[in-house]
Amino acid sequence: MPSWQNFQPFLVIGLALGGVYALSGVGMVVLYRATGVLNLSFGAVGAMGALIAWQAINSWGLPQGIAWLICVAFAAVLTTLYGLVFGAALAKRDPVVKAVATLGLALILLGVMDLLWTTSGGASRSLTLPTDSSGFQISSLTVDWTQVISLGLGVALTFFTAIFLRVTRLGTAMRAMANDREITAMLGVPVTRVLAAAWFGCGVLAGVAGLLLADLVALDATTLTFLVISSLAAALIGQLRSIAVTFIAAIVIGVVDSMITPINSITNYRDMTPFVLAVIALLVLSGRSTVSLERGGI
């Protein structure tokens, strides 16, 4: 068993990853509550945004700040467009249909990314934020600012989303939509505008998460696309409902996944963390009823 000293750097990495997972998880929960769509293309959209930012910096010679803005704007616009076109077209369908449709978008983006940014010949890219190079020391431990920002954004976003949903008009409308869309529409809430706002917010978060994960993990289309599963696991533990539980679960997943790394006997299995936690959560939390009243299938 490695000593506590060995675990410390992994704790920092885990907290940073957990922060980004929380960011994504909360985004997914809010979108699911407001629109009924579980957005599985979250990771792919962020990945493509990050790759575009990489392209902007390395081939177009744009300054970093503008490249990041392009990334976030791309993610937001694409997600909103999808929401307005396909979200609307599938509005009355079963949640599983809506989720599988977002997988369609994810596949399209994966294909486009593989076509435009080939990895043949071992080409690898990296996106480094300037906050990587500076940091501070806690006793013997180095913490860089990207890690601080990741955790900080996760915390701040969870906090502000909770307040936003409770206090603002738009937030109240979103919560109302989560309860019953028809009645909300009847009460005079501009449903389409609220939906668009929810999709837009989700897209912004996808872009930010894409940038941070590209820096913290790797700038690789497939990796980033499927990292969404960790956030999804957190969202599932929060029953696609509770922002607070999603946040805690995301941090736990990030930390556990990372902290297992130095333990040699199980280090290879560390990536199972989100799956195992999510499966346990699904089994424990899923309802007891064996009969569903909805029509199944596609």
Add this chain to the structure above:
Amino acid sequence: MATTEVQAPEAPGDGALQRQALRLRQLDTRARVRAVVVVVLLAFCLFPMPSILSLYYVGAMTQVTVYAIVALGLGVLVGRVGLVSLGQAAVLAMGAWVAARVLFATSLPYPLVLLIAGLVTMVLGTLVGLPALRMRGLYLALITLMLAGAISVVLATTNFPNGGGGFLGYNGNAVHTPPIRRPGIANSDPAFLRYSIVVAILMFLFVVWHLRTRPGRAWAAIRQSEASAVAAGINIVRYKLWAFALASFVTGVAGGLLAGADRYLYSIDFQTQDSITLLAVVLMGGIYSIWGAVIAALLLQLLPQLLNSWGVSPYWLTVLFGVGVLQVLTTAPAGIVDQMPRDLARLGRLLARPFRQAHPTGPAGGAQ
């Protein structure tokens, strides 16, 4: 198909009966024609095709055969019972693992190994189905996605058996590992293709037999409405588990074929993405017809090889599959197998229009 009833005012009695009989006879002929076409196609696939094709396409067609079985299992789950699984590629990997392990450990005849692979996978798949029973659509899809992810992590560590010892049968130091054994009668690639086609036909018949009898009717009822299925006295727990068991069994057998087809299995070839792509092509092929499974397998395994030989990047296919999923879900729920004949018929009518104007009293076309 041609259900347009032409109301004839003068003869409601005898004439109607005669027309009924005529229509039945037409349906009968149509079924017979279809049966003949199917038999001829199968005969072609079994006898001349493996000998004509280059080894490259023999390999591709073997993969098509294997994945047609996998797509069939997934199609039953999604289309007939309404259970969306995002983890079928992991189930296939389990089948392949079991088959490879048994093939290295024993000298049992190949059909028996396929059966063992199918049965072990069936037990594992049903275990997955057990907790999933109380979950509704979305949660079931997600738990299968999570389990598939977990399985792929485990496989990445344990690797596939390559003739080593121990329970896992993996030897990490081996430089020259023996290939996975094939059946004695099907050692060459064309022979193994024929062997796979025979197994696939058996699996298709097995599934069709299920669909035509009691379980098929029970699944149709469950898909329409679980509540009314219960009210009709259907044990939905039993039939849902049955569906999982059937899909896992055929997928496990397909895994056994895959082990023999590839001869060397690597965990890197089984990714979470494959399960998603698999669902995409199954939806595109058509989930309400067993032929949709064949189309799905052609899309998944033959098209990339064709594109490859034409020098087109196979990544275009990922884009195509994504577009296909969106199209199926929004406008064409029955997939290509339903869409293609209809589009062709429409095209045919369009082409026939100039000729038909000479006979304004001609037949009013097909359905609708």
